[in-house]
Amino acid sequence: MLYSIGKDSSVLLHLALKAFYPAKPPFPLLHVDTTWKFREMIAFRDGRVRELGLDMIVHVNREGLARGIDPITSGSEIHTDVMKTQALRQALDHHRFDAAFGGARRDEEKSRAKERVFSFRNADHLWNPKRQRPEPWRIYNGRTRRGESMRVFPLSNWTELDVWFYIHHEGIPVVPLYFAAPRPVVERDGALIMVDDERMPLAAGERAQIRTVRFRTLGCYPLTGAVESTARTVPELIQETLASPHSERRGRVIDHDGAASMERKKQAGYF
Amino acid sequence: MNVQAQPVEYEFGSLLEQQGRMDLLRFIACGSVDHGKSTLIGRLLYESKQLFEDQLDALAVDSRKFGTQGADLDFALLVDGLAAEREQKITIDVAYRFFATARRKFIVIDAPGHEQYTANMATGASVADLALVLVSAGDGLTRQTKRHAVILSMLGVRRVVLAVNKMDRAGWSQEAFRSVEAQFREFAAGLGIDDVVPIPVAAKNGDNVVNRSEHMRWYRGPTLLEYLEEVEPVRTADRQPFRMPIQWVNRPHQDFRGYCGLIASGEVRAGMPVKILPSGRVTRISRIVTFDGDLERAAVGRSVTLTFADQIDASRGDIVVAVDRAPVMTDRISARLFWMGNEPLQPGRNYLLKLATTTVKVKIEPELGVFDLDSRQLVSAKAIAQNEIGTGTLKLDRPIAVDRYAECQDTGSFILIDPESYDTVGMGCVADLLKPNAGGGKLARWTETHARSLAKAVSWRATGSVDTFIVAFVITGSPKIVGSVAVTEILTKILIYYFHERVWSWVPWGKR
Numbered sequence: 003m004l005y006s007i008g009k010d011s012s013v014l015l016h017l018a019l020k021a022f023y024p025a026k027p028p029f030p031l032l033h034v035d036t037t038w039k040f041r042e043m044i045a046f047r048d049g050r051v052r053e054l055g056l057d058m059i060v061h062v063n064r065e066g067l068a069r070g071i072d073p074i075t076s077g078s079e080i081h082t083d084v085m086k087t088q089a090l091r092q093a094l095d096h097h098r099f100d101a102a103f104g105g106a107r108r109d110e111e112k113s114r115a116k117e118r119v120f121s122f123r124n125a126d127h128l129w130n131p132k133r134q135r136p137e138p139w140r141i142y143n144g145r146t147r148r149g150e151s152m153r154v155f156p157l158s159n160w161t162e163l164d165v166w167f168y169i170h171h172e173g174i175p176v177v178p179l180y181f182a183a184p185r186p187v188v189e190r191d192g193a194l195i196m197v198d199d200e201r202m203p204l205a206a207g208e209r210a211q212i213r214t215v216r217f218r219t220l221g222c223y224p225l226t227g228a229v230e231s232t233a234r235t236v237p238e239l240i241q242e243t244l245a246s247p248h249s250e251r252r253g254r255v256i257d258h259d260g261a262a263s264m265e266r267k268k269q270a271g272y273f
Numbered sequence: 274m275n276v277q278a279q280p281v282e283y284e285f286g287s288l289l290e291q292q293g294r295m296d297l298l299r300f301i302a303c304g305s306v307d308h309g310k311s312t313l314i315g316r317l318l319y320e321s322k323q324l325f326e327d328q329l330d331a332l333a334v335d336s337r338k339f340g341t342q343g344a345d346l347d348f349a350l351l352v353d354g355l356a357a358e359r360e361q362k363i364t365i366d367v368a369y370r371f372f373a374t375a376r377r378k379f380i381v382i383d384a385p386g387h388e389q390y391t392a393n394m395a396t397g398a399s400v401a402d403l404a405l406v407l408v409s410a411g412d413g414l415t416r417q418t419k420r421h422a423v424i425l426s427m428l429g430v431r432r433v434v435l436a437v438n439k440m441d442r443a444g445w446s447q448e449a450f451r452s453v454e455a456q457f458r459e460f461a462a463g464l465g466i467d468d469v470v471p472i473p474v475a476a477k478n479g480d481n482v483v484n485r486s487e488h489m490r491w492y493r494g495p496t497l498l499e500y501l502e503e504v505e506p507v508r509t510a511d512r513q514p515f516r517m518p519i520q521w522v523n524r525p526h527q528d529f530r531g532y533c534g535l536i537a538s539g540e541v542r543a544g545m546p547v548k549i550l551p552s553g554r555v556t557r558i559s560r561i562v563t564f565d566g567d568l569e570r571a572a573v574g575r576s577v578t579l580t581f582a583d584q585i586d587a588s589r590g591d592i593v594v595a596v597d598r599a600p601v602m603t604d605r606i607s608a609r610l611f612w613m614g615n616e617p618l619q620p621g622r623n624y625l626l627k628l629a630t631t632t633v634k635v636k637i638e639p640e641l642g643v644f645d646l647d648s649r650q651l652v653s654a655k656a657i658a659q660n661e662i663g664t665g666t667l668k669l670d671r672p673i674a675v676d677r678y679a680e681c682q683d684t685g686s687f688i689l690i691d692p693e694s695y696d697t698v699g700m701g702c703v704a705d706l707l708k709p710n711a712g713g714g715k716l717a718r719w720t721e722t723h724a725r726s727l728a729k730a731v732s733w734r735a736t737g738s739v740d741t742f743i744v745a746f747v748i749t750g751s752p753k754i755v756g757s758v759a760v761t762e763i764l765t766k767i768l769i770y771y772f773h774e775r776v777w778s779w780v781p782w783g784k785r
Contacts, residue, residue, distance in 0.1 A: 020564035021533070021576065025525035108369045115368045135697045136392050136613055138399035139686045140535075141627055145695040159380060161371045 003103040004090075005031040005058070007043045008220045009176050010105030010157060013165055016174045017156065018103075019054070030057040032093055032102065036085040037062060038073055038222035040198050046177045059097070063089035073224045074203060081222070091127050094151065101144065101152040109161045119158045125149035163243060170236040179217045180239065182231040186210035193227030218243075296377040298506055301397045301430070304407035305415040306386030309438045313407060313476035314383050317498065318372055320483035367393045376502040388417055391660040392613035395424050395700060399686070402506040403432045405497075406457070410443035410473070414456045419646045422457075423662050426464035427609045427702060429678065432507060433461065434500055435471040441478060445488040463649050470504075472497055513573075514598035515539035515547070516676070516684050518629035519591045523578050531562055531578035532587060537629065537683030539595060540572040541579065546596045549587045550674035555596060557582040590631040592674045592684065600684060604672040605707040610663050614691060614698030617656035618665070624698070628687035631673050635689070638666040666707065678702035730770040738763050 003018060005011045018027040033047060051058045063071075066084040073081040094102060108115040118134050120142045135143050144152055157165070169176060187194040188202070188210050195202070197210040202224060204210070215228035216239075233239040302310050370381040382401060384394035398404065404425050408418055425433065435457050443449035454471040461469060472481055473492050480486035483498045495503065516537040523531035541547070545558045561568040562578040571577045579593060587593075594600060612618045620639040625632055642651035642664040657663040678685035689699035738759050745755040 022521075022523065023564040023578070024529060024531075024562065025523050109371050115370065136396040136688075136700070137697075138396045138688060138700045140400075140683065141629075141686065141688045143627065143688060143690055143695070143697045145625075145690060147695065159369060159371070163373075 003027065003029055003031050004105070005033050005047070006105065006220075007033065007039070007047045007177060008105070009165055009169060009180060010107065012174050012176050013160075013168055014103060014105040014157060015050075016172060026054075026056065029103075030059050032059045032061065032097075032099075034086060034089045034093060035060050035062050036073075036081070036089070036222050037067065038081075038085075038201075038224060040177075040179055040196070040220065040223045040226075042179050043177050043220060046175075050175070059093070061089060061093035061096075063092060072201075073222050074201070078225050081225075085222075094127070099151065100146055101154055103154045103156065105157050106155045107160050107162070107165075108158050117155065117158070119155055120144055121153040121155065122146070123151050123153060127151070163240065166236060166240045166243065170240065177220060179220060181234050182214050182216040183234075184212045184214050185228065187213050187215060187228055194229070195226070196223055196228055198223040296506075297380065298377055298403065298501060298504070299380040299382065299401050300403040300405055300434075300501065301382040301384055301394070301401040302405045302407065303384045303394050303398070303421045303425075304386055305409070305412070305417040308386065308407045308409040308412065309476045310386060310407045311383060313405075313436065313438065313474065313482065313497075314370060314381055316476050316479050316482050317381070318370060320479055320498075367397045374498070374502055379501065384421075386417060388420070388660060391417075391420060391424070392611075394421060395428070395611050395613070398425055398428050398430055399700070401430055403434065403501075403504060404430050405434050405436055407436045407438050408453050408457065409439045410437050410446075410449045410453055411439055413453055414460060416646060418457075419460060420660070420662075422461055422464060422466065423644055423646065424611060426461075426466055427611065427662055429682070429702070431466055432468045432504070433466055433470070434497070434504075435469055436476075436497060437471060437473045438476050440473045440480065440486075440489065441475040445473075445486075447473075447489075447491045450492075460649075470494070470500060472500065513538035513681055515541050515545075515593075515595040516600070516681055517541065517577075517579070517593045518631070518683065519587060519589055519593065520630055522588055529580070531560075531580045532593065533576070533578045534593070534630075535576045535683075536571060536573050538573050538681045540570060541577070541593075542570040543568075547581075547593050548596050548599050549585055550592050550594060550599065551602055551672060552585075552587070552591070553602075554583075554585050554587075556585050592629065592631075594674065600674045600676045600681075601706045602672045602674055603706045604669040605666060606669070606675055606703050607664065607666050607705040607707055608687075608701040609678075609704050610657060610665055610689075610699055610701045612657045612659055612661055612663070612699050614696065615659060616698075617658045618663075618689075618699060619656045620665075623692055625690040625692055626667065626669065626687050627690060628673065628675065629684055632690075633673060634670040634692075635667045638668055641665045664704070667701075675703055675706055677704065677706070727771055729774060730767050733770060734763055734767045737766070 003014065005015060015027075015031070022028065031051070035044075047058075050056075063085050066088065069084075070076075071081055071084045076084075093099075106114055106117070108117070116131060117129075118137050120135065120137065121129060122135055123129055137143075146152060160168075168174070186197045188197060188204065188208065189195070194213065194215055196215070197204070213228075213230060214232060216231045216233060217226060217228050220226060231239075231242060233242045302314055304310055367385070368383040370383060372379050372381070382397035384397045385391075398421075404421075406418065406421065406425075408414060422433075435454065437450050437453045440446075440450065450471070450473045454469075457471070458469055461467070472494060473486075473489055474481045474497060475486070475488075476482060480488060481492065481496045483496060485496055486492070494500075516539060517532075517534040518537060519532045519534050521533045523529070523533050541558060541561060543558055543561055546555060547558055548555050558579055559582045560580045561571050562580060563571075568577065592600075610618065618637060618641070620637045620641065622637060624635050624637070626635040641654045641657055643654040643657055644650075644662040644664075645652050651664060654663065657665070674684065676684040685703040687701050687703070688697050689701065690696070691698045741762055742755055742759050745758055746752070749755060
């Protein structure tokens with residue numbers, strides 16, 4: 003199970019705990035770490051794994067690190083390709099996983115809306131949107147030949163609000179970054195970027211300013227924009243989401259490389 | 274939950290509490306290509322304030338680039354998410370869209386109108402509570418509209434809202450509207466679709482989508498959204514006998530053995546007697562285990578782990594059922610089929626059939642029927658081609674527990690999988706359960722596996738090479754020549770034989 007530490011992953015993990023209870027989920031968690039995640043995310047991840055006694059694989063694209071790929075100087079597109087897409091493929095190939103669960107939802111983005119629950123990938127991890135297996139009723143065809151694999155998205159038909167209502171209803175722990183708190187941020191191209199460590203370059207004389215912000219989605223901190231907010235609890239957060247005129251992926255720098263950019267990334271093997 | 278309009282008006286506490294119980298309606302939007310389906314859905318999302326500002330900004334950019342509406346927003350681009358769809362300005366694949374009002378939540382399944390993508394429409398229809406059939410007032414019923422109606426009927430979607438679109442181009446004429454309604458009712462009545470609600474709309478301008486149209490005062494019925502909010506979904510699975518296909522055996526330690534699954538119909542109670550099929554063993558439910566504690570009873574739609582009073586060997590693919598109304602065990606079923614494979618469905622070919630959590634091998638018996646869209650009759654056929662609807666008899670390699678589709682959807686529906694490519698090539702609904710035909714109890718031989726073809730090639734070569742060796746030695750008398758002839762022959766002919774076998778395994782001619 004792909005575990006990205008975000009709210010969707012938290013829900014997915016919770017569903018797995020419930021589905022296999024009293025046994026533990028019979029598969030390991032896999033976190034593809036770009037080394038640029040918020041520090042609070044990593045702390046939360048390690049805490050959850052310890053508390054639940056689960057098996058967790060953390061994979062970093064060492065070769066990408068050695069080449070000096072990072073989100074600031076390499077740019078979001080190259081960074082995402084090397085440290086997320088390529089890294090994921092490395093991990094899946096290395097462990098020879100024939101199926102991986104992910105927390106993606108169809109309401110997130112237009113090409114996701116067209117993806118199957120059991121998303122078939124060929125031996126090169128490529129997704130072919132024109133050749134997807136039909137999924138009538140609740141019957142899924144999970145058959146693959148050697149080398150081929152499946153990405154499975156149990157939350158396909160959930161919306162952002164469904165996720166938050168469920169987190170509230172079930173009391174599922176999430177990373178505190180989702181809730182408003184005073185945090186050091188700088189403004190970059192209209193987005194509020196948190197200065198999470200000393201790697202964030204500041205202009206001469208520039209100082210991070212403390213603003214009360216939260217995050218609607220979580221990823222690599224230099225690529226994730228914060229929103230100003232006062233929501234400190236899940237109900238407050240739901241209320242704010244209901245009133246928001248913007249979709250959640252707006253804060254994601256990587257989605258804005260053209261309307262079909264997610265589709266291209268997915269065809270290349272992005273989750 | 275009118276997202277942007279008046280968020281302050283919510284009774285927030287009750288909203289939070291309601292959300293868990295809020296009713297969900299899944300409907301499929303289908304109809305012929307160019308009758309304006311994607312536009313109607315885009316309009317529904319827009320008018321019910323379900324679009325975010327950044328999505329609207331992206332839509333404005335896309336409309337200028339790909340749009341067909343001049344300077345106006347082209348709502349079709351909201352739902353057509355794939356690059357190929359935007360370039361060709363058509364819907365290729367099913368899209369799922371989500372919206373909610375204060376009354377209920379909706380999942381809209383936007384199905385492609387082009388004939389070549391009918392499979393995606395059928396997939397969407399299989400999970401729909403209701404169908405929104407869109408017909409353009411100017412064009413009336415097309416072949417594709419009829420095909421969609423037949424698929425809806427096959428899949429048991431009996432409730433249809435008929436949106437007669439492009440009323441603006443028909444001069445807002447009541448006669449044009451009534452004429453389409455009459456055409457559709459006449460066609461649908463023969464298919465058992467009798468709950469038809471016709472609504473005149475103009476999706477491009479939003480007339481009768483969310484707000485009442487100024488142009489059609491003669492129409493007194495509900496607007497599309499009003500109807501969707503009020504219609505009662507037909508759900509019967511809770512009144513049916515208990516069925517739970519086993520997905521997984523839960524065995525965390527020696528002292529616990531549970532059986533996990535989703536309740537497909539009916540209800541289960543602790544202490545209730547149940548039967549496990551195919552073994553036929555009878556036992557009692559001892560516990561209904563969930564993460565949140567044991568339950569006394571659990572009903573359709575719920576995922577649970579059951580434990581039994583007796584030590585019973587059951588596994589994935591088995592099914593737990595009510596003792597008094599158990600399904601029939603059979604190895605022959607007659608089914609309504611919708612074919613999706615590039616290669617037509619043919620008698621004598623083998624497929625894998627997946628029904629609930631069971632997978633078995635099946636062979637198609639000779640007599641097939643294909644539904645003729647014009648006469649609305651089944652005509653006898655030798656094959657069922659892609660996108661055709663038909664009937665056939667399937668012979669399974671072993672008996673499994675099956676219900677009629679009309680009685681239980683989860684244990685009466687299946688997919689057919691190509692045994693070579695593993696593609697999903699067909700979907701079917703169980704129409705009838707049959708006794709094995711006289712003398713036909715045994716299935717004809719299965720297609721050869723690769724390993725068997727290869728083993729045969731090697732054994733045949735060994736025999737043949739000994740023969741070659743002896744014959745060559747008798748004729749030439751030279752061990753050196755004989756040796757090189759035999760070695761070359763062994764290597765080349767093993768390969769040739771293998772391919773020869775594989776080619777034959779594809780030829781149905783001469784098999785019984």
